Amino acid sequence: MNIRFEFWHWLQILPGLACGAKLFLRAALALAMLIAGLTAPLVAEEMLVSTAPVGRPGGRLVVALRAEPKTLNPLFAADAPSLAVIRRTVGDLVHINRWSQRTEAAVAKSWTVSPDGRTVRLELRQGLRFSDGHLVDAADVLFSYQLFLDEELGSPYRALLMVNGKPLEVQEIDHSTIEFHFSQPQAAGLRVFDSFAILPEHLLRPLYEAGKVSEAWNLTTPPAEMAGLGPYRLKEYRSGERVVLERNPYYWKMDVAGTRLPYINELIFIFVPTEDSQVIRFQSGETDLIDRIGARNFKILAATSESGTYRMADLGPGLAYEFLFFNHNDLSSKNLPAIQQKQSWMNRLEFRQAISVAIDRKAIVRLVYDSLASPLATHVSAGHKYWRNAQLKPTEHDPQEARRLLGSIGFSWDEQGTLLDAEREPIEFSIITNSSNPQRIDTATLIQEDLRQIGIRIQVVPLEFRSLLGRVLHSQNYEACLLGLRSGDADPNPDLNVWLSDGPNHLWNLGQERAFGWEVELDRLLKGQVGEMDASERKRMYDRVQELLAENLPVIFLVSPRVLVGAKSGIENFRPAVLDHSTLWNVEELYWREEDG
Amino acid sequence: MIGRSRVSVAVGVWGVIHGLVLLGGLLAPYGFATQHRDFPFAPPSRIHFVDSQGGWHPRPWVYRLVPDKNAGFGYREDQSEKFPIRFLVRGDPYKILGWSSFETHLVGVDRPAKLFLAGTDSLGRDVFSRILIGGQLSVMAGLLATVVALGIGLAVGMVAGFYGGWRDAALMRGAELFLALPWLYLLLGLRAFMPLRVSTIQSFFLVVLVIGIVGWARPAQLVRNLVATLREREFFVAARSTGSANARLIRSHVLPHVTSPILTQGALLVPRYIMAEVTLSFFGLGVGEPFPSWGNMLADLQNYHVLVSYWWMLLPGIPLVIVSLGYYGFASWIRVGGKLPT
Numbered sequence: 001m002n003i004r005f006e007f008w009h010w011l012q013i014l015p016g017l018a019c020g021a022k023l024f025l026r027a028a029l030a031l032a033m034l035i036a037g038l039t040a041p042l043v044a045e046e047m048l049v050s051t052a053p054v055g056r057p058g059g060r061l062v063v064a065l066r067a068e069p070k071t072l073n074p075l076f077a078a079d080a081p082s083l084a085v086i087r088r089t090v091g092d093l094v095h096i097n098r099w100s101q102r103t104e105a106a107v108a109k110s111w112t113v114s115p116d117g118r119t120v121r122l123e124l125r126q127g128l129r130f131s132d133g134h135l136v137d138a139a140d141v142l143f144s145y146q147l148f149l150d151e152e153l154g155s156p157y158r159a160l161l162m163v164n165g166k167p168l169e170v171q172e173i174d175h176s177t178i179e180f181h182f183s184q185p186q187a188a189g190l191r192v193f194d195s196f197a198i199l200p201e202h203l204l205r206p207l208y209e210a211g212k213v214s215e216a217w218n219l220t221t222p223p224a225e226m227a228g229l230g231p232y233r234l235k236e237y238r239s240g241e242r243v244v245l246e247r248n249p250y251y252w253k254m255d256v257a258g259t260r261l262p263y264i265n266e267l268i269f270i271f272v273p274t275e276d277s278q279v280i281r282f283q284s285g286e287t288d289l290i291d292r293i294g295a296r297n298f299k300i301l302a303a304t305s306e307s308g309t310y311r312m313a314d315l316g317p318g319l320a321y322e323f324l325f326f327n328h329n330d331l332s333s334k335n336l337p338a339i340q341q342k343q344s345w346m347n348r349l350e351f352r353q354a355i356s357v358a359i360d361r362k363a364i365v366r367l368v369y370d371s372l373a374s375p376l377a378t379h380v381s382a383g384h385k386y387w388r389n390a391q392l393k394p395t396e397h398d399p400q401e402a403r404r405l406l407g408s409i410g411f412s413w414d415e416q417g418t419l420l421d422a423e424r425e426p427i428e429f430s431i432i433t434n435s436s437n438p439q440r441i442d443t444a445t446l447i448q449e450d451l452r453q454i455g456i457r458i459q460v461v462p463l464e465f466r467s468l469l470g471r472v473l474h475s476q477n478y479e480a481c482l483l484g485l486r487s488g489d490a491d492p493n494p495d496l497n498v499w500l501s502d503g504p505n506h507l508w509n510l511g512q513e514r515a516f517g518w519e520v521e522l523d524r525l526l527k528g529q530v531g532e533m534d535a536s537e538r539k540r541m542y543d544r545v546q547e548l549l550a551e552n553l554p555v556i557f558l559v560s561p562r563v564l565v566g567a568k569s570g571i572e573n574f575r576p577a578v579l580d581h582s583t584l585w586n587v588e589e590l591y592w593r594e595e596d597g
Numbered sequence: 598m599i600g601r602s603r604v605s606v607a608v609g610v611w612g613v614i615h616g617l618v619l620l621g622g623l624l625a626p627y628g629f630a631t632q633h634r635d636f637p638f639a640p641p642s643r644i645h646f647v648d649s650q651g652g653w654h655p656r657p658w659v660y661r662l663v664p665d666k667n668a669g670f671g672y673r674e675d676q677s678e679k680f681p682i683r684f685l686v687r688g689d690p691y692k693i694l695g696w697s698s699f700e701t702h703l704v705g706v707d708r709p710a711k712l713f714l715a716g717t718d719s720l721g722r723d724v725f726s727r728i729l730i731g732g733q734l735s736v737m738a739g740l741l742a743t744v745v746a747l748g749i750g751l752a753v754g755m756v757a758g759f760y761g762g763w764r765d766a767a768l769m770r771g772a773e774l775f776l777a778l779p780w781l782y783l784l785l786g787l788r789a790f791m792p793l794r795v796s797t798i799q800s801f802f803l804v805v806l807v808i809g810i811v812g813w814a815r816p817a818q819l820v821r822n823l824v825a826t827l828r829e830r831e832f833f834v835a836a837r838s839t840g841s842a843n844a845r846l847i848r849s850h851v852l853p854h855v856t857s858p859i860l861t862q863g864a865l866l867v868p869r870y871i872m873a874e875v876t877l878s879f880f881g882l883g884v885g886e887p888f889p890s891w892g893n894m895l896a897d898l899q900n901y902h903v904l905v906s907y908w909w910m911l912l913p914g915i916p917l918v919i920v921s922l923g924y925y926g927f928a929s930w931i932r933v934g935g936k937l938p939t
């Protein structure tokens with residue numbers, strides 16, 4: 001590249017040269033570039049051959065995002081819109097196939113695991129290039145993991161690379177071999193590598209050394225300064241309007257006919273803030289794919305899909321779970337005496353059990369989700385085919401049992417039927433939930449009526465999502481909250497940060513310093529299963545985790561909605577999956593039949 | 598300009614609607630919060646007078662609804678048994694003007710049939726009953742907010758108009774400032790500062806107060822202009838020159854002149870404030886679940902599937918229009934001196 005620069009420089013300082021001389025200079029330039037190309041290491045490109053049916057290149061795909069991405073930096077992105085874009089532009093060493101839910105080779109073509117399960121040696125594909133054409137080698141992998149693990153950078157993904165408080169160690173063996181050492185065996189095996197983007201050292205190293213990585217790859221970064229190993233690369237970002245990705249010409253997958261993937265030339269994300277407006281845009285043909293829609297909107301689209309322009313798919317139970325939790329935080333330093341006083345009964349198991357049996361989950365499924373959801377016993381929904389403890393059944397609606405449980409802890413009812421605690425104070429509380437989610441508000445209203453039947457007065461307080469999170473995560477000024485979470489993988493490990501008593505997403509009791517009672521066993525099992533190499537023993541341990549959660553109800557599990565998606569009929573190779581991202585996970589294989597694109 | 602006969606119709610309708618709303622609990626077949634969980638989004642019950650053989654019966658009846666995925670709106674009528682509409686039946690308890698607890702409803706049907714005169718919402722709550730009870734809340738909010746706004750407006754306008762000078766300038770610039778405020782955003786912001794748990798009564802009065810306080814500026818300007826004009830009139834100058842005290846001047850000369858315009862203004866403000874309550878509730882700032890108001894009922898239409906699938910969810914908009922037109926008619930009636938044209 002230096003040579004090229006110098007020749008152009010020559011051209012600039014010799015403006016008076018005759019046309020013939022210019023031609024000569026251009027020919028010399030071309031020759032020099034050819035020589036430069038020949039001197040670069042000549043390696044055959046080891047591409048991965050996709051097994052999907054062969055498609056035809058061309059066309060573009062328009063997808064709506066609920067919000068504008070916050071960043072395009074894979075180190076820091078945690079919100080769904082940012083991840084939807086970023087994960088189309090980056091590649092990982094080993095990838096979880098969203099359809100089969102099994103790991104498969106990606107940037108690494110092969111690997112060996114040491115007999116003790118602590119060391120994994122991965123072999124990279126030869127001749128791989130980033131989307132800017134730069135060759136990839138083990139140093140890029142080493143550099144990427146260095147960034148993810150850097151404590152000062154504070155990537156939210158760092159915790160996933162920590163085992164027993166120790167970070168995993170990465171070592172470059174040669175230019176295409178890399179070795180990872182874990183402080184204990186890894187039962188989840190290679191799943192740990194999924195979604196850890198391999199980043200271009202040649203672009204990010206200077207920024208890292210200048211201490212500017214956290215500001216890198218934001219929404220105003222020029223596309224030329226970004227590169228990745230995904231099927232697409234950034235072409236244009238129009239703030240508040242759209243992100244345009246173009247086909248990565250160096251992508252490392254091809255179809256069986258030898259055509260380099262992806263087929264579709266452009267992937268356009270537009271920002272459409274509500275589910276309803278996304279449905280309208282999809283229905284009118286403005287967008288080509290739609291995912292994660294509510295049951296009632298799904299039914300409307302399914303009813304109108306007979307026209308043949310699009311098709312809808314019900315993927316069955318997902319990995320999301322809706323739950324109600326009480327504020328169990330230690331509020332002694334918070335000056336919230338009213339909530340603290342209510343904790344005297346919110347912290348009692350019998351009270352939570354009574355609430356759990358008083359809630360009619362089947363009614364929630366039927367009325368709120370139009371029967372496109374299932375009642376839950378624990379957070380492990382039927383979507384986790386392997387991990388669910390099938391012995392545990394969702395709690396059945398039984399107001400009599402609720403009354404018995406409440407009576408057993410000294411609660412009584414006055415003549416109007418209001419539930420009173422042992423000090424004869426009425427039992428009342430508020431449930432906060434996010435106002436942007438009509439299903440949650442309806443669920444809360446059903447719970448309000450269910451609990452009224454046993455004499456408890458509830459107030460439903462819909463809040464804007466950020467102010468809801470502010471209350472739950474920071475001020476802790478709430479009594480009960482109705483929320484939903486979604487497991488990132490069909491493996492127990494991504495949920496650890498929710499269920500470990502000191503986990504960062506242990507929402508109902510944040511910053512808990514030590515575990516008590518049953519939580520000691522829960523923590524031991526959760527940590528133990530991480531390194532349990534015997535699959536059936538690991539399953540037994542996770543079954544017990546579910547039993548403990550169902551018995552002790554730190555949160556009250558409600559329902560798990562089904563995953564509902566849709567696509568234009570002209571899109572082929574459309575294989576939506578329960579795991580994220582439901583519709584775009586195999587975007588490189590999607591293609592337009594005939595001229596639909 | 599509304600024609601005189603239309604004014605009388607409007608006033609009549611206005612009276613009827615208020616009567617209906619006042620007796621909402623009695624006329625509503627069900628409690629406003631009662632969830633008929635087997636009947637989400639059930640269409641309005643069809644009331645039959647003619648049987649399948651074509652025979653006419655003076656006593657109307659309904660059939661039991663049965664969920665059926667293939668039928669329109671997901672329900673069909675089970676015509677094997679007739680359920681006659683009964684009068685003065687016992688049902689869910691309710692109150693009239695917050696007073697006593699009654700259980701007698703004007704109409705109803707025997708179980709397991711249901712009488713959903715305007716269909717049900719997503720949780721199977723009777724929309725007709727909710728329109729009536731929600732109307733109590735919306736209309737009451739409009740009336741009380743008008744009283745608050747007129748009260749403040751009258752006091753401020755009177756002081757500004759009567760005394761003039763710096764008081765006039767200060768108060769009227771203040772009023773203009775209030776008029777310039779983007780009040781909806783102001784209210785959205787205010788709600789964020791309010792405590793999490795606000796009881797229904799509190800939130801109702803909060804809404805009333807907020808609308809009333811935001812709305813005082815226009816009546817204040819009106820009163821001020823009226824009083825300022827009065828001050829220049831000969832009879833007023835004469836009264837003042839004879840040494841009448843300010844209190845007497847206001848009582849005998851000012852108040853009688855502003856009463857009629859103030860009442861007209863009030864009649865025009867009520868529908869506007871009902872609309873304000875509806876707007877606030879529509880954005881989730883009014884009374885919370887399970888209490889209905891026309892605004893939070895209409896808020897369901899923000900959901901696309903409701904808007905395109907269930908036409909009866911639009912029904913709370915109809916009484917809103919009728920009440921507004923009724924009040925405009927009422928305002929015309931006051932303007933013509935409170936006499937209904939013959």
